[in-house]
Amino acid sequence: MLFGIEWDTSDNLTFAISILPILLRGLVVTIQATILGFFVAMVLGLILAALKAVPSRVVSWPARIISEFLRDTPLLIQLFFLYYVLPEFGLVLPAFMTGALALGLQYSAYLSEVYRAGIEAVPRGQHEAARALDLTGRDTFARIVVPQAIPRIIPAMGNYLVSIMKDVPVLSVVTVLEMLSVARIIGDRTFNYLVPLTMVGAIYLILTLLAAYGVRRLDRALPKTGIPMK
Template identity: 60%
Template sequence: MKWNWPFAWHILPVILRGMVITIEATVLGMLLALILGLIWAMLLILPNRWLFWSTRGLTEFIRDTPLLIQLFFCYYVLPEIGITVPALLTGITVLGINYSAYTSEVYRAGLQNIPRGQWDAARALNFTAAQTFIRIILPQALPPIVPAMGNNLIAMFKDTPLLSTITVMEMLNRAMIIGDKTFRYLEPLTIVGILFLIISLLASALIGFTQRRILVRR
């Protein structure tokens, strides 16, 4: 079977429409991961043993089980308990929760890099705990972790094809539907692969650039 250019051009717009959903899922999923991850990280530094171990256990479990099964679990079990939402929303939620387990580690590393003296100085100036965290600690902890978060973003982007297994019409799903209908899998699957490659490489280059900028600034 040979590569068929007219066919490839013909299906490209259909696949590109899937990219909108892919990017939507990535952006919203990452937003959720950033928020949840920060919450986990804060629970981990609070001096409460019960909170620490339950947060630890939850993130560990999330990180040690396949995203695919997590997706299946939520996709099939949520309707059973009366929650019926579009598949895309389920997918975004699961992606966000899954990656929050990784972003929490990134936040934690960033927070650990803030010297003890910064907390002490804030205490000496009589800031409240919340003020200290929001105005003193976070502004210092966040810039250095931007590249690591960027890497998580790319990783999540590359995980979005899994959403095709729960009927989300992102790029891979569209490609497979085209393949099933025409029995030509080579063109659609290769196109999807190349699109992923282009975006990942561009994003990696952007992260490398940001990383150098941040290093220079320090």
């Protein structure tokens, strides 16, 4: 029994039905961590991309170093650092928030390169037209460059969304009960790993297919010339 749910392992179908509610609880945690981690990655990735695009090396080089560090070190090390080291400096975060932050930091470095590719794909004439209209650099970036870059980077960002979702099980090392860790606990207590792990694999497959479908629909819906800004 776990979370008040009893399991009957005499029949695989009955067993699968009995453990489905608890797996769905783990699924909620998985989806929440994915969404929060992806949101952090999008925001921090855009900030890193903007800083790396600044002509001054005093600004761009530290951003490049941070991006390389985040991209070239394992997610697990970053997660352990946030969970075990930060409390020594008085910053204590819940396990779930720590995990989502680690995912966001790791993937912000990747998304910053995605943003950079999208920004560089915007024709230089757009920058020149913005200067002719006497727009500031910040307004040019926020109102001209980014709206035109977003449609170009949607497919790549969708790929990283799926990657974040598949990396959520790493959070189990800091006691986050996401879907795969719940399945493992069920297997440990019932000595039946086949059913829970198969169900988790099937659920991940469904989530991945739904995410890919949503990204394709969004890619087709967005105008290729850029998102209109009021």
